[in-house]
Amino acid sequence: MRELNLDRLRTLVTIADLGSFAEAARVLHLAAPTVSLHMADLEAQVGAPLLLRKRGEVRATGVGEALVERARRLLADADETLAVVQRQVQGLAGRVRLGASTGAIAHLLPQALEVLGQQHPGIDVQVAVLTSQDTMARLAGGTLDVGLVALPQSAVHGVQVEPWRRDPVMAFVPSKWQAPTRATPHWLARQPLILNDEGTSLSRLTTDWFAAAGEQPAARIQLNYNDAIKSLVAAGYGATLLPHEAAGSTPPDPRITMLALRPALWRPLGLAYRTGAVEKATQHVLDVLREQRQA
Template identity: 40%
Template sequence: MRNLNLDQLQTLVAIADLGTFAAAAQALHLAPPTVSLHIKELESRLEAELVVRGRRQAELTPAGEVLVQQGRQLLLAAADLAERVQRRASGREGIVRVGVSAGVSTRLLPRMLDALARRSPGVEIRLEAVGSADAMRRLAAGTLDVAIVASPQAPTPEVRLTPWRSDAMVALLPAAWNAPDKISPAWLAPRRWASFAPATQMHGLVAHWFGQAGLYPRPFLALSYPGALKSLAVAAQCAALLPLEEVEDQRHTPDVQIRHLDPPLVRPMAVAHRQQPEPTPAVASVLEVLREYGDGA
């Protein structure tokens, strides 16, 4: 079988989106016979009927639906590749795909992006919210360039891990609670508290903190976004266990109080990037900014 023609694939996707050959021709600035020829050649190439031509609408066959679903991703990848080539040819630095786990501070991230924009305006960051385990797999597969992940992670030959930050965890409590100076597992366990969702390593970190005291309480609520956890405490619904960096903006807010944990709990994070090929100048710029915001800066 010959390779797919992307122009023909784009024509099929346009028909799927717009419903008729005529509408697809108009949207793609093609003559109607050209649209028909694209579909005929695509069906011949794949030896499969892709479109049923009705009186008013064109409908995809099951084979056509599969091709459109996967073809959208192929067209996006092709567009991304073309943009990368054009950026390199014009001297612009390029696109860097960065995976960010739920535990990364929503206060710290904008500061890092601002620093990168001022230093390397030619670098475009494409952020993706992705769990640490998925980020490691995607780095190895080459669909991410850099990721901020929870530590530790199992080492792989494709990915390099560098310790980044070890942020203290704290309890964000409603202001009305009569709380001790430091929050212990025994004090918090019988009360309403919220933390990160079970799919995150942050959840395991908190569970281990309770487990060391012989306690295994279930959270009142488990969420994936730090901002939502903060909102619960501000609304006097429950306590939230979060990195100190995430709640610094709440330090002088009358609705909540911040307490350190006893025993202390630290959230370690690492920066991960692909070992091969060597980092491009754009990726190197991102890694340099991340280093400046790490513990060792």
């Protein structure tokens, strides 16, 4: 059996509501023969009469009433579906999938999401905790719309990356340690270290920083979850190097002291998204994030 045609169902419902083929044609802006053709086609598809004409009035048959009742629900669902899609096309609503590291999600995204919620409350941002490499791969694969990634990134076909901000990398050390005012590679290399997993952008960044001073320290433990690393630092288990996204503020845990690095080290971040046409909901997210751009 062929699928039911929504236009023909709408014609049936309109005739049943108005009790007239002529009035239905006027309301639907159709020619009278077209209305008759719609009904003939629908009755042939169903295999039973749907309407009865009696004394100048048109009424639905029993089968017709059953179909009209269900047709109303189908048409309402279709209208609602179209309205939802149109809102997304217009940028009034929609889902945007964003990937970023735990640090960026915890410290950089909340302000942007608050602004987005005020300006575009119908947009739902779904956030995934991902490495920069995974974010780039998912953008290329079409399963992600926006990403915050460490720079530099190798070129990936179909993905564009623009500079977004940079944050100072700081030494986080237990407050009970006797530490210098600034942490050098030579001093840190002689402390127990809790560092990011090898292969992460931050691991490569800090390894190069140590290597430039002729140091190659081995980490006591390696993790890829910054809050867990900070907890171990607070417990006195070791020191770490992490970006400080909220420059100028004090660490939330008094058991941790932050030290500036000498020489200074910065973690640059980029804003990544797919090239080509950008949906309006995604564009709104990109615009808000660009407003948060930091040199």
